[in-house]
Amino acid sequence: MRIPAGEIVVLVGRSGCGKTTTMRMINRLIEPSSGTITIGGRDVTAMNPDELRRGIGYSIQQAGLFPHMTVARNVATVPGLVGWDRKRIAARVDEMLALVGLDPGVFRDRYPRQLSGGQQQRVGVARALAADPPILLMDEPFGAVDPITRGLLQDELLRLHAELRKTVVFVTHDFDEAVKLGDRIAVLGDRSSILQYDTPARILAAPADATVADFAGADASLKQLTLTRVREVALGDCPTAGENDPPDDLRAALDDGDWGLVLDARRRPLRRVSAPQLTHANSLRDTGSPVGRTLPLESTLQDALDALLADRTATAVVVGEQGEYAGVVTIDTLVGHLSDARAAADSPGRTTDSAESRGAV
Numbered sequence: 001m002r003i004p005a006g007e008i009v010v011l012v013g014r015s016g017c018g019k020t021t022t023m024r025m026i027n028r029l030i031e032p033s034s035g036t037i038t039i040g041g042r043d044v045t046a047m048n049p050d051e052l053r054r055g056i057g058y059s060i061q062q063a064g065l066f067p068h069m070t071v072a073r074n075v076a077t078v079p080g081l082v083g084w085d086r087k088r089i090a091a092r093v094d095e096m097l098a099l100v101g102l103d104p105g106v107f108r109d110r111y112p113r114q115l116s117g118g119q120q121q122r123v124g125v126a127r128a129l130a131a132d133p134p135i136l137l138m139d140e141p142f143g144a145v146d147p148i149t150r151g152l153l154q155d156e157l158l159r160l161h162a163e164l165r166k167t168v169v170f171v172t173h174d175f176d177e178a179v180k181l182g183d184r185i186a187v188l189g190d191r192s193s194i195l196q197y198d199t200p201a202r203i204l205a206a207p208a209d210a211t212v213a214d215f216a217g218a219d220a221s222l223k224q225l226t227l228t229r230v231r232e233v234a235l236g237d238c239p240t241a242g243e244n245d246p247p248d249d250l251r252a253a254l255d256d257g258d259w260g261l262v263l264d265a266r267r268r269p270l271r272r273v274s275a276p277q278l279t280h281a282n283s284l285r286d287t288g289s290p291v292g293r294t295l296p297l298e299s300t301l302q303d304a305l306d307a308l309l310a311d312r313t314a315t316a317v318v319v320g321e322q323g324e325y326a327g328v329v330t331i332d333t334l335v336g337h338l339s340d341a342r343a344a345a346d347s348p349g350r351t352t353d354s355a356e357s358r359g360a361v
């Protein structure tokens with residue numbers, strides 16, 4: 001198994017399959033009895049354990065903070081060990097707290113027990129990042145917080161990762177979390193045997209065996225919709241007209257069951273109009289009904305599904321950055337996308353482990 005530098009790889013598997021053991025072998029808290037683990041081509045067992053661990057941030061469930069130390073001293077642990085001077089450490093602590101969304105002035109001198117679970121997790125991540133290690137091991141770091149906070153922390157990790165490009169090995173037993181965070185997912189069986197190591201899209205579209213399929217869940221297709229942004233699919237179109245245009249052209253463009261969009265001067269959708277609503281209309285100004293929720297191009301196809309299920313015409317209207325009309329998503333768009341994804345995953349010549357050996361771990 002190769003983990004390319006700068007990617008997030010998620011180890012996922014049932015309780016007791018050996019995820020934590022695998023992580024602890026990477027930073028040599030446990031020594032492998034056979035096999036080798038290399039980082040940047042060097043066998044970890046040949047490296048000085050202290051030096052090795054300084055290059056690897058480690059954050060664990062329930063943050064694992066030292067309860068008798070302030071937040072600042074917790075975050076300063078590794079920089080202190082490697083001999084940074086006090087000024088540099090203080091600046092780094094503040095920088096890291098701000099990075100994980102905690103105001104240093106407020107949180108620096110608190111003790112872990114004075115923080116919520118989510119805040120403790122953030123401090124745990126700040127501590128793991130403090131000495132700027134190229135590799136981050138995160139063992140169920142968000143396991144002990146409520147689902148909403150968990151979602152926020154996941155978003156935060158993705159933002160941090162886009163900024164810092166660390167190599168992250170992340171353990172979870174929550175497949176949804178793996179799909180959201182992972183560039184790649186390793187689904188592990190007993191004793192960490194690798195059942196499948198691939199991108200989330202390919203695991204969802206073509207699970208390697210029944211165990212992986214079971215893990216991915218019966219709603220694997222729905223999960224796939226979370227992986228694709230609206231901007232990545234071919235959007236449908238519908239007839240449109242400006243609100244100052246005469247209604248005739250739009251009327252001519254609409255068949256009986258159809259509807260069109262009235263746009264403002266900057267092409268932002270205002271109202272939907274149906275053919276019957278146009279029959280006696282003299283102007284498009286007050287005709288039709290409000291367009292309702294529109295979808296930014298950055299939304300996922302899962303958001304699109306939500307939006308179109310709530311709409312009477314089962315169509316979601318997509319808008320660009322300035323709110324301008326960009327197209328529509330229908331059920332056909334979503335079904336088409338899922339069958340394309342399955343066809344791509346099934347096609348011969350695909351590589352299961354395409355990771356190149358520029359790997360960090």
Ligand SMILES: Nc1ncnc2c1ncn2[C@@H]1O[C@H](COP(=O)(O)OP(=O)(O)OP(=O)(O)O)[C@@H](O)[C@H]1O
Nearest residue numbers: 013014015016017018019020021022173190191192
């Ligand atoms: N490669 C391996 N070979 C033999 N035994 C292993 C291996 N990996 C893990 N084990 C053993 O399996 C048990 C569970 O391992 P571990 O705690 O790493 O699982 P886990 O997947 O992290 O579990 P959880 O999700 O419950 O935290 C431990 O007793 C460990 O020693």
